[in-house]
Amino acid sequence: MTNLPVEGEGAGQLSDEEEETVDPAPAESPLPFPFVGLPAETKDESVPDHLFDADFYLAQLPDPAAAAGAPRKHFAQHGRAAGYAPSRGAVYIGDAIRDRARVSETPMQDIIGLLPPEKAHLAKTDVVWKRLRICTHPRLYSAQFSAQELEELGGEFDVDRAVSHYLARGANEGKRLCALFNPDWYLEQQDRAWTEIAKKRAPFLRWAPFLRWLAVRWKKRNVTTPLFLHWLAVGWSIRIVPTPLFHQGFYEERNPWTKSHAWSFLHYLKKGCYQAGRLASPNGRHHPGGADPHARELQAPLLLREMLYRADDYDLSRTSWAEEGARAARARYDTLGSARMTELVAKAAEIEPLVLHPHVDYPVAGAPPYRGRRLFLDRRAEDMRTAVGRVHVDTVVLVPGGPADAVAPMLERLLAHAGTDSLLVVATDTGGTAEESRVPEEAYLDLLPFLNGMEQDFRLDLLLDLVRGLTAERIVVVGSELGWELLVTYGRQLSAQASLGAYVPSPDGYQEQTGPGSAIRDVEQCFAHLDWALVDTEAVAKELTNRYALPTAQAERLIPLGEHAVERAFDLPRRRQHG
Amino acid sequence: MAEDVRQPDITAILTAHAEGTMVRVSFRSMLAAVRLATEAGLDVEMLVVLDKPDEATREMLAEVDTHGARLLEVSYGDQAPVRNHAVRESHGRFIAFLDGDDLWTENWLVEAHALCAAEPQTIAHPYADWVFGEHRSLSFPPDQNDPQFDPATLRVTNAWDALCLAPRDAYLDHPFQARALAQGYAFEDWLWNLDTVRAGYVHRVVRDTIHFKRSRSGSQFRQATGNKSTTRPTPYHDYAWLKEWDGALKREPGPPPAPRSVHRGQTWA
Numbered sequence: 001m002t003n004l005p006v007e008g009e010g011a012g013q014l015s016d017e018e019e020e021t022v023d024p025a026p027a028e029s030p031l032p033f034p035f036v037g038l039p040a041e042t043k044d045e046s047v048p049d050h051l052f053d054a055d056f057y058l059a060q061l062p063d064p065a066a067a068a069g070a071p072r073k074h075f076a077q078h079g080r081a082a083g084y085a086p087s088r089g090a091v092y093i094g095d096a097i098r099d100r101a102r103v104s105e106t107p108m109q110d111i112i113g114l115l116p117p118e119k120a121h122l123a124k125t126d127v128v129w130k131r132l133r134i135c136t137h138p139r140l141y142s143a144q145f146s147a148q149e150l151e152e153l154g155g156e157f158d159v160d161r162a163v164s165h166y167l168a169r170g171a172n173e174g175k176r177l178c179a180l181f182n183p184d185w186y187l188e189q190q191d192r193a194w195t196e197i198a199k200k201r202a203p204f205l206r207w208a209p210f211l212r213w214l215a216v217r218w219k220k221r222n223v224t225t226p227l228f229l230h231w232l233a234v235g236w237s238i239r240i241v242p243t244p245l246f247h248q249g250f251y252e253e254r255n256p257w258t259k260s261h262a263w264s265f266l267h268y269l270k271k272g273c274y275q276a277g278r279l280a281s282p283n284g285r286h287h288p289g290g291a292d293p294h295a296r297e298l299q300a301p302l303l304l305r306e307m308l309y310r311a312d313d314y315d316l317s318r319t320s321w322a323e324e325g326a327r328a329a330r331a332r333y334d335t336l337g338s339a340r341m342t343e344l345v346a347k348a349a350e351i352e353p354l355v356l357h358p359h360v361d362y363p364v365a366g367a368p369p370y371r372g373r374r375l376f377l378d379r380r381a382e383d384m385r386t387a388v389g390r391v392h393v394d395t396v397v398l399v400p401g402g403p404a405d406a407v408a409p410m411l412e413r414l415l416a417h418a419g420t421d422s423l424l425v426v427a428t429d430t431g432g433t434a435e436e437s438r439v440p441e442e443a444y445l446d447l448l449p450f451l452n453g454m455e456q457d458f459r460l461d462l463l464l465d466l467v468r469g470l471t472a473e474r475i476v477v478v479g480s481e482l483g484w485e486l487l488v489t490y491g492r493q494l495s496a497q498a499s500l501g502a503y504v505p506s507p508d509g510y511q512e513q514t515g516p517g518s519a520i521r522d523v524e525q526c527f528a529h530l531d532w533a534l535v536d537t538e539a540v541a542k543e544l545t546n547r548y549a550l551p552t553a554q555a556e557r558l559i560p561l562g563e564h565a566v567e568r569a570f571d572l573p574r575r576r577q578h579g
Numbered sequence: 580m581a582e583d584v585r586q587p588d589i590t591a592i593l594t595a596h597a598e599g600t601m602v603r604v605s606f607r608s609m610l611a612a613v614r615l616a617t618e619a620g621l622d623v624e625m626l627v628v629l630d631k632p633d634e635a636t637r638e639m640l641a642e643v644d645t646h647g648a649r650l651l652e653v654s655y656g657d658q659a660p661v662r663n664h665a666v667r668e669s670h671g672r673f674i675a676f677l678d679g680d681d682l683w684t685e686n687w688l689v690e691a692h693a694l695c696a697a698e699p700q701t702i703a704h705p706y707a708d709w710v711f712g713e714h715r716s717l718s719f720p721p722d723q724n725d726p727q728f729d730p731a732t733l734r735v736t737n738a739w740d741a742l743c744l745a746p747r748d749a750y751l752d753h754p755f756q757a758r759a760l761a762q763g764y765a766f767e768d769w770l771w772n773l774d775t776v777r778a779g780y781v782h783r784v785v786r787d788t789i790h791f792k793r794s795r796s797g798s799q800f801r802q803a804t805g806n807k808s809t810t811r812p813t814p815y816h817d818y819a820w821l822k823e824w825d826g827a828l829k830r831e832p833g834p835p836p837a838p839r840s841v842h843r844g845q846t847w848a
Contacts, residue, residue: 347685348791368727
């Protein structure tokens with residue numbers, strides 16, 4: 001049971017009609033299932049008033065006049081059996097009603113009952129249900145079920161199934177459907193919002209805190225509405241942002257055009273949360289920076305990566321690592337507003353007035369789960385170290401991952417020469433399995449689970465951490481794009497600690513070519529740090545030697561693949577000694 | 580130092596090279612903090628160290644001795660040896676560094692000294708780093724005693740800068756290592772943090788204190804970042820050492836194990 005305010009006509013709220021302005025034509029269509037009448041399971045339940053829309057019903061009939069006098073009676077006697085829908089809202093929640101009917105004899109009433117009583121009339125419209133769908137994040141919803149439960153439910157939820165399951169069961173079980181709805185935050189913001197409304201509607205109360213408090217409480221009633229549905233029906237209309245992960249002023253400052261939208265938070269909900277470059281709050285980025293082209297289609301906000309981090313440590317139905325971090329950062333930020341801090345800043349400003357210029361970057365707090373751009377990276381680095389299990393290998397081979405065809409000749413030679421005990425093949429670009437790469441399981445590491453979602457700089461940092469952590473004596477790039485970037489960026493430092501080598505394949509693996517493939521661009525940038533480079537043929541080696549007019553000592557570092565090629569490469573003296 | 584001369588509680592060190600008029604702002608900030616510390620009964624030595632200064636900066640600091648500060652001029656062109664030099668010239672039990680374009684809140688010396696004097700082997704950092712100037716941002720350094728803080732992650736991301744207050748011995752035993760941008764090594768403060776944590780020092784945050792850090796293009800930090808520099812390798816970057824440390828922490832929380840020889844006969848610096 002929760003104390004909740006019922007909606008009033010306070011300043012700043014949106015009417016249900018205005019909602020159409022807010023969301024005039026949702027990109028998403030109504031729930032994509034063919035609703036032809038109410039589910040059979042509901043045949044004994046009369047359609048509740050709040051789910052019957054006479055106008056909508058009559059508009060479907062070939063002869064509306066026949067039912068005009070008593071549309072409900074007509075529906076009960078004829079329309080229901082004929083497969084007509086009682087309202088647009090019923091169309092939207094048909095699947096949920098069907099699902100609920102498996103466990104209840106009053107599925108329609110149950111679902112309508114999820115709405116605040118004062119807003120139950122919205123059930124027949126699509127207003128709340130459209131909002132619900134926009135806010136559905138199936139990956140978060142799925143994460144609140146055990147693997148066994150998910151299997152019994154038919155696997156990970158998609159948007160449609162998540163909506164239906166939530167309305168039929170999840171709402172009653174306290175599950176969270178929306179990553180951008182934090183129930184506790186909503187309650188806190190709601191108190192603030194209603195206090196403000198009370199002040200505006202009764203200015204005299206401004207000077208009487210107790211009376212104002214009383215006025216706010218007066219508007220509260222005990223209802224059992226799930227908080228999320230309360231927000232969809234009430235809080236949304238008065239523009240309460242229900243998550244610590246979004247700050248409206250901050251977002252509008254950085255995305256000024258969103259001010260022309262009725263509500264910038266809606267822009268973030270529908271678009272911004274799927275876009276890597278869109279900062280949402282001054283308390284952190286809340287996602288590791290990488291883009292996901294499928295995020296919007298799957299309704300998987302980028303911040304889910306951090307929200308689901310250490311999921312076992314948090315009750316995901318209420319909060320997450322990311323949300324607690326944002327709260328903590330905000331609390332630290334708020335501390336700066338104390339009287340003592342304000343006084344100290346003012347004194348500093350007497351010496352240097354520039355310190356009072358407003359901050360434009362978001363505040364960063366340094367200890368997890370407090371927010372910082374690199375905190376998620378730090379945690380990932382530790383997870384990776386733990387997952388690797390090994391503390392040293394002699395040779396790290398960086399491959400793209402996936403089928404090994406392009407890099408097979410080189411990989412086979414390396415494995416044959418170095419063995420698998422002291423060698424680790426690391427897939428950096430496309431993931432894949434040891435079997436695909438034709439590498440023994442114990443000598444293979446797929447880095448993708450740690451790199452996914454990371455911006456490129458962070459990916460590089462993680463790979464650098466790995467090769468340094470393993471104190472490898474040799475680092476060999478065999479087709480890995482990230483590996484080449486590692487050598488280009490950190491070749492100077494790595495070459496002081498390890499021998500760096502690479503395989504420079506011919507175009508498309510065509511080994512009769514006399515020229516090098518596209519990797520030559522990377523070779524050019526890091527050849528100074530390479531102890532050797534294996535090429536497909538003698539002709540390629542000669543071509544490169546001529547192209548760069550390499551001195552003999554450097555030309556000898558270009559080794560054509562052939563018998564003992566790897567042995568020759570490994571035996572070459574180091575260009576730089578470690579130290 | 581003669582036995583009858585009382586050792587200063589703190590040596591406040593201002594380092595500068597080409598800050599021009601801005602260095603005077605920082606000096607004023609130092610004076611304000613020293614004044615408050617003196618009122619609180621602390622004996623504070625003030626040292627101003629110019630490293631290859633330009634004429635404008637030298638002129639701005641020409642009369643610091645009239646405020647009780649000692650002026651030194653060195654020629655390193657690198658913050659690390661400058662700070663090491665300054666430490667050797669200092670006499671305080673604790674050292675507090677201030678860069679020539681930054682400011683402290685006036686309570687910094689008093690509050691940071693109180694923390695470090697009460698808890699041995701403590702290094703004090705401000706509650707907030709308030710960046711102003713070209714870039715404006717806020718950051719809140721972590722407190723090493725925060726249960727959420729994992730020192731192993733220091734190998735990936737630096738947590739604190741060098742503008743802290745620490746026992747003089749911390750600087751003498753763990754001098755800053757010079758940068759070597761051509762070799763790709765920089766971030767002497769990051770390396771110093773790794774060294775001191777490894778030696779058992781605890782980096783703490785002092786409530787109600789702020790460092791105001793001026794952001795300027797061409798700063799050494801910007802150069803190092805743009806140059807894709809890293810720290811020199813340390814045991815922290817070695818999974819084997821980290822694993823030993825994990826085990827040691829589980830057995831008995833405290834300082835991590837001593838540096839060990841690693842592969843190929845190499846010993847970490």
